[in-house]
Amino acid sequence: MTNKPTKDLTPPAPKAAATGVRAAPPRRRVPGSSPPRNLHGHVLHELGQRIVGGELRPGELLPREEALADQMQVSRTALREAMKVLSAKGLVESRPKVGTRVRDPRFWHQLDADVLAWRCALMPTEDFVRKLVEMREVIEPAAAAAAAVRCSVEQLERLDAAYAAMAAAKDLDDWAQADLAFHEAVLNATNNELMASLFSVIETALGTFFVLSARTAKDFKYSLPHHQKVLEAIRRRQPDAARRAMLRMVDDSRANIEKRRRGAKV
Amino acid sequence: MTNKPTKDLTPPAPKAAATGVRAAPPRRRVPGSSPPRNLHGHVLHELGQRIVGGELRPGELLPREEALADQMQVSRTALREAMKVLSAKGLVESRPKVGTRVRDPRFWHQLDADVLAWRCALMPTEDFVRKLVEMREVIEPAAAAAAAVRCSVEQLERLDAAYAAMAAAKDLDDWAQADLAFHEAVLNATNNELMASLFSVIETALGTFFVLSARTAKDFKYSLPHHQKVLEAIRRRQPDAARRAMLRMVDDSRANIEKRRRGAKV
DNA sequence: GATTTTTATATTGTACTACAATATGACTGC
């Protein structure tokens, strides 16, 4: 577990110091987070993806700040601001004299939107998809039930609007956007901001599903009836019906994803 | 919604620049997070608590970095490192020329351990406790069921150890520590790190409960049988029994907290 | 020779300065 200070950490950006613009790394477009326009944002993403992606392994000691800043072609100031954020997400730990170490995944803030997005930067593993689905099965039926009990008329209107947008969707992109809005509206309708903050997980799960099902883009509206049942149960203030309808939706989605996986073994 | 640059933001620390040590703010000891030893850690906590505690209101424009750094008696460098973390937690948003603004609570990362701890820095509201309990009702029964299906022998041993520590607890502190370990062990036993990351919520909920029940510290072991039922159900690989037992435990805990609240209206 | 104490040293932590980038708002011209 010795350090390798000579390991290549240089980002793909081919010294674009003149323009100040850095070339985007050739990675998949991640759903949730918009590409950073700040320098420390770039550094943050770069290091975050390398750590979560496994390129930088847990326990590994990063080069010292000055060297790392040089390799990344940024100032130590910018690097440190990125490091503080990585540290806040539980990915690294810095101590004087000893250096900055990648922490064990046990300490990572797995529900953080960036961490989730970085996990999906590469094609997500079957195991990770399973875990995402499990989270959906736990969260969304409960949220639907709570929404049926407590949602306001404004929140119901937002649900209606999202459903209408899904019904009117002309392509997969439209559908994906409206679908996301629907599930976010359900979480918000619980009037529990802790529940609503779990949207990062749902968003990642749905985004992954959309990517996996992208090649068979036809029949993307197949789950519309499921959504309608959830909506109607919430409107009628029937928590149990809402829970069951949502659970059916998620289970159906899981079955669908497993079928696709078996079909076109990536 | 105009800015008030003269608003007092000076921390309680009475210019302890000579020693470098800052006086601890007279706030409640928060359960999860250890007091920061770094300067930007202090600044982070200070600003975080003020924002989450409502002293700095959403939409409000903070003083510019130089002025704020002066008021906090730290360098702009340290202040900015704290700001980046606050920004990563969704609490503030900085833009050139316009300044740093406190964001709407809708954007706060409510599941972040620090944000949760800051919400509990003041006495938590009844509403917040209700939301915490709702989260427990959703998360923990599902986790217990998943643990019954998938937990390993090592994980079961950790559960056993935590239960033994609870049974052997001599005072409320011992009990609280072991109780926390038990619930963490259940989450870990799901073998789903996303589920395990929800421990910050459980920790906050249990911590709040301990504080609320501190004055009636006798009979703190009353929930031991509940824990035993959960443990045995997991050991016997009975997910439904585990789910029901855990749900009973949480509901019992909720009833208990409501009774205390009605009794000693704070 | 083993153990404790001291010292050296490498790395992060903090402060300060200077300047670049950027978005707002006022000003100008039409």
Added chain:
DNA sequence: GCAGTCATATTGTAGTACAATATAAAAATC
């Protein structure tokens, strides 16, 4: 009245210097 231009305030970035800290080597002591 409206579009375009420019001044300006604030954050963003870079660089330097030094303080604090923890490891490891070295020295002193038993």
